Amino acid sequence: MDQTQDLIPGTAGIGDEQVAESAPMVRALVVSRLEMIWRSCEPHIMPPPPEPGELPRRPDPRFVEAGIRVNDRLIALYGLLKTNPGLEKAEETSQDEVEAALERVKQIEARLRP
Numbered sequence: 001m002d003q004t005q006d007l008i009p010g011t012a013g014i015g016d017e018q019v020a021e022s023a024p025m026v027r028a029l030v031v032s033r034l035e036m037i038w039r040s041c042e043p044h045i046m047p048p049p050p051e052p053g054e055l056p057r058r059p060d061p062r063f064v065e066a067g068i069r070v071n072d073r074l075i076a077l078y079g080l081l082k083t084n085p086g087l088e089k090a091e092e093t094s095q096d097e098v099e100a101a102l103e104r105v106k107q108i109e110a111r112l113r114p
Helices: 003-007 016-045 061-078 095-112
Strands: none
Touching: 016 061
16 A cells, blocks of 8 residues: 555544544653653652762762653643743723723714714
């Protein structure tokens, strides 16, 4: 079978609906894989304490960089750097402000009339 048949629109692939439906599962899979990578990096970032008479081992900068990237991806995945508008208190408009705004609208309408 010709492999280009798989690329013909409408014959194969995943649509936007399937992507939306799969998003929670894929997100969980990505988090699981990132956690697995972190567990692999952690012993190289925080080496065990040295045995008596041994010099302490320094963290491996390659694994430190990989660990930073894993944490950045997790932060982005969970949206931790975004402000949460649900937690911020909405500004309330007082009755006086509403009445003043209505008065300004009436004045503008009066100027627009012939």
